[in-house]
Each structure stands twice: as structure tokens, then as C-alpha cells.
Amino acid sequence: MITFLWPFAFLLLPLPFVLRYFLKPADKGLGGALKVPFFASLSRDLGGRADRISTSWWKFSAASLVWLLMVTAVARPAYVGPEVPLPADGRDIMMAIDLSGSMAEQDFAVGGRPSTRLSVVKDAADAFIESRKGDRVGLVLFSDRAYLQAPLTFDRQAVRDLLDQAEVGLTGQKTAIGDAIAVSLKRLKERPAEGRVLVLLTDGASNEGKMAPVQAAELAAKLGIRIYTIGVGAGPMAINTPVGRQMVNPSADLDESTLRKIAELTGGQYFRATDVNGLAQVYRAIDKLEPTGTDSVHVRPEVALYFWPAGLALLIAALAALIATVPTLIAQHPVHKEA
Structure with a gap:
């Protein structure tokens, strides 16, 4: 209107x-009137x-x-x-997702059918991103090296679409956890000090990259950035083999001690997800630890x-x-x- x-x-x-x-009228000047004989003609x-x-x-x-x-x-x-709502107290959340070769392991089950770790991670992360209304969300993908897939943005749908396009081994087969943290910190440090969070998900140990994971975590602690680490992969299970039924551990390569130390150094938490429900519960727990802003500012x-x-x-x-x-x-x- x-x-x-x-x-x-x-x-x-x-x-x-x-x-x-x-106000007084303007002075028209001194002297008498001027008589003009031919006034009528004029x-x-x-x-x-x-x-x-x-x-x-x-x-x-x-x-x-x-x-x-x-x-x-x-x-x-x-x-x-019309009024347009703007976030008043949103967080800046960067998500770092592992794309190493082991993420193709089919040790999760969805609807009774085997599913890769990455596909389950995508579904759980998608729901998590969708729930972060009012927050800026970014995406870092890593394996042999880490790269920024989506900068911090309010456009959560764009981040979800980019995550859906991620594939195992896109940048190699190894795991560069330290580099993933470093790339995430580079974006988060530019944001306001309050509400900066990194959610890092991996299924292995850091065996590649230029920066050590603990060193990167110490830098995050200095910057005041919390890191929540998630170790994904099934626990020990019995499988049938040509020599009989044996116990195997699909997550033997998972370096839980390092992930736990990263979380402790930065004031975050470490979570272990061994199945689909467990991974969903992890993201719900992070939602409670880092609640979204409830109050919003409306502008016209x-x-x-x-x-x-x-x-x-x-x-x-x-x-x-x-x-x-x-x-x-x-x-x-x-x-x-x-x-």
C-alpha cells in the first residue's frame, strides 16, 4: 500500500x-499616482x-x-x-561430509535392504538442514582433499540439492579430516563470534591432508568455534563366510579417539551412529544442543x-x-x- x-x-x-x-504587503514605492492620458487605449x-x-x-x-x-x-x-520475516539470532552451521571410498560400504539397511553409508548420511543430513530454519548452512565435502561445495547461506534448499549430488570418491579415496576442518574454519571465522558450529561426519581415520585433525581443532578452539563429530558405520556383526560364521567390524578404521578429542577441544560432542535410527538421533541431539532462533524480525x-x-x-x-x-x-x- x-x-x-x-x-x-x-x-x-x-x-x-x-x-x-x-505579513505586511511589500512597499510599492514612494510618490503619487502616474496619470496616463491614453490609459484606456493602453x-x-x-x-x-x-x-x-x-x-x-x-x-x-x-x-x-x-x-x-x-x-x-x-x-x-x-x-x-507486506511483512518479510528475517532471522534475528540464527547460527552459522558448516557441515563437513566424508566422501572417501569407505562411504560406499553397504552396512546400513533401509527398509530391509542394504544401503551405502553415504546414502543414509544424505537422508539424515537433508532432514537436519531442512530443520535449521533461520540459520545459515554451508557444506564442505572431503576425501583426499577438502573443498567448499556451498558457502554459508539461508538458501537451505540449495545446500540440500548440492549434498544430493555428492558421490563417493569425488575427490579421491582417502580421508583428510584436518583439511576439512581448516576449510570450514576459513568460512566460519568471518562470521560473528556467537553461534558458529561445525558438524563433521566421517567413517574412518585421517590418512591424508596437509593439516593434522587435532591441530585444526586447536585452531577452532582459539576461534571459539564448536565442532560436533559423528563417527558413522555399523558395529561388530556376524556374517557367513566360506569357512563358517565369523565376527567382523566394518568400522575398524574409525578413529574414535581423535574424533572425541576434536569435540572436547572445541566444546562440542562426539556421537557414534551405527544404524539409520542412530544417525537420525544424533542430528536430533545436535538440534537440541544448538537450537534455532525462535524470535524473528519482521520488516516491510x-x-x-x-x-x-x-x-x-x-x-x-x-x-x-x-x-x-x-x-x-x-x-x-x-x-x-x-x-
């Missing part, structure tokens, strides 16, 4: 009439009284309209749109319109000045008709 941000400006509308009433040449009244009337109307438009411009007309976008009445006033004033000048120009340069 259209509204006026300074409506009290309309109190200025009667100002010209008030000034005319209270009056006929310049137009009769009716013409003078008509001229005064349109000048008064033009001046009044210009004044009205100028006061309207001062009142700051604006188009105010404004589009200024003051230049329309101001521009129209300028145009009318220019036209009035031009029209008032025309008779003088004609009088100074009369057109002579040839006999």
Missing part, C-alpha cells in the same frame, strides 16, 4: 495563506480586465498546485510491501515515491514560467504584417 512516512508535513499546506495574512492593447483576472487565476492555481506537490514530496510518499520493504510529486511540481513550475514569458516576448518582438 501507499503511505506517507512524514504525514505531519501536510501541516505546511496553509503556510502561504498564513504568511499573506500576517488597456485595450494589453487586454481587458477579464483577461487580467483570468491570468491571475491560472497563476494562482499553478502556484497552489506546485505548493501542494512539494509538500506531498516532503511528506515522503512510499509504497510499503519500502519503495520511495517522493520523486514523482517533486518532478511534477518542477515540470508545472517550468511550464508556468514559460507561459508567463510568452506575452513579454511577443510584445518585445511584434510581428509586422506586410501591406
Whole structure:
């Protein structure tokens, strides 16, 4: 809708009439009246009284309209749109997801069918991202090296789409946990100190990269960034082999001690997810530890319109000045008709 941000400006509308009433008329000069014998003839040449009244009337109307438009411009007309909610106290959450070769291990079951670790992680992380309303969410993917897949953004759907496109071994088969933390910190350190969180998920031990995981965690602690680590992979299980039934541990490579130390150094927590339900519970637990902001700020976008009445006033004033000048120009340069 259209509204006026300074409506009290309309109190200025009667100002010209008030000034005319209270101020003394301008001094017309000293001396008596000038008697012109041929006044009647001069009056006929310049137009009769009716013409003078008509001229005064349109000048008064033009001046009044210009004044009205100028006061309207001062009142700051604006188009105010509907309310738009903005997050008031959102967190900055970076998610680092392991894409090493072991994430293709099918030791999870969904609906009674074997499923890879990465596909289960995608589903759980997707639900987690969707629940973070009002938060900025970013995505880092890592294996042999770590890279930023999605910067911190309020567009959670875009982050979910990019996560869905991730594939095992996209950047190699090994695991660079330290580099994943470093890349995440590079983005998080630019954000306000409160509410900076990294959720790191892996199924193995760090065996690649330029920075050691604990060293990266110490840097995160100095920056005040919390890290929640998640170790994913099934626990020990019995399987049938050609030599009989044997116990195997699909998560033997998982370095839980390092993941636990990373979380402790930064004030976060370590979680272990051995199945689909366990992974979902981990994300729910992180939701409770890092609740989303409940209060939001509502703003109404404004589009200024003051230049329309101001521009129209300028145009009318220019036209009035031009029209008032025309008779003088004609009088100074009369057109002579040839006999």
C-alpha cells in the first residue's frame, strides 16, 4: 500500500495563506499616482480586465498546485510491501561430509535392504538442514582433499540439492579430516563470534591432508568455534563366510579417539551412529544442543515515491514560467504584417 512516512508535513499546506495574512504587503514605492492620458487605449492593447483576472487565476492555481506537490514530496510518499520475516539470532552451521571410498560400504539397511553409508548420511543430513530454519548452512565435502561445495547461506534448499549430488570418491579415496576442518574454519571465522558450529561426519581415520585433525581443532578452539563429530558405520556383526560364521567390524578404521578429542577441544560432542535410527538421533541431539532462533524480525520493504510529486511540481513550475514569458516576448518582438 501507499503511505506517507512524514504525514505531519501536510501541516505546511496553509503556510502561504498564513504568511499573506500576517505579513505586511511589500512597499510599492514612494510618490503619487502616474496619470496616463491614453490609459484606456493602453488597456485595450494589453487586454481587458477579464483577461487580467483570468491570468491571475491560472497563476494562482499553478502556484497552489506546485505548493501542494512539494509538500506531498516532503511528506515522503512510499509504497510499503507486506511483512518479510528475517532471522534475528540464527547460527552459522558448516557441515563437513566424508566422501572417501569407505562411504560406499553397504552396512546400513533401509527398509530391509542394504544401503551405502553415504546414502543414509544424505537422508539424515537433508532432514537436519531442512530443520535449521533461520540459520545459515554451508557444506564442505572431503576425501583426499577438502573443498567448499556451498558457502554459508539461508538458501537451505540449495545446500540440500548440492549434498544430493555428492558421490563417493569425488575427490579421491582417502580421508583428510584436518583439511576439512581448516576449510570450514576459513568460512566460519568471518562470521560473528556467537553461534558458529561445525558438524563433521566421517567413517574412518585421517590418512591424508596437509593439516593434522587435532591441530585444526586447536585452531577452532582459539576461534571459539564448536565442532560436533559423528563417527558413522555399523558395529561388530556376524556374517557367513566360506569357512563358517565369523565376527567382523566394518568400522575398524574409525578413529574414535581423535574424533572425541576434536569435540572436547572445541566444546562440542562426539556421537557414534551405527544404524539409520542412530544417525537420525544424533542430528536430533545436535538440534537440541544448538537450537534455532525462535524470535524473528519482521520488516516491510519500502519503495520511495517522493520523486514523482517533486518532478511534477518542477515540470508545472517550468511550464508556468514559460507561459508567463510568452506575452513579454511577443510584445518585445511584434510581428509586422506586410501591406
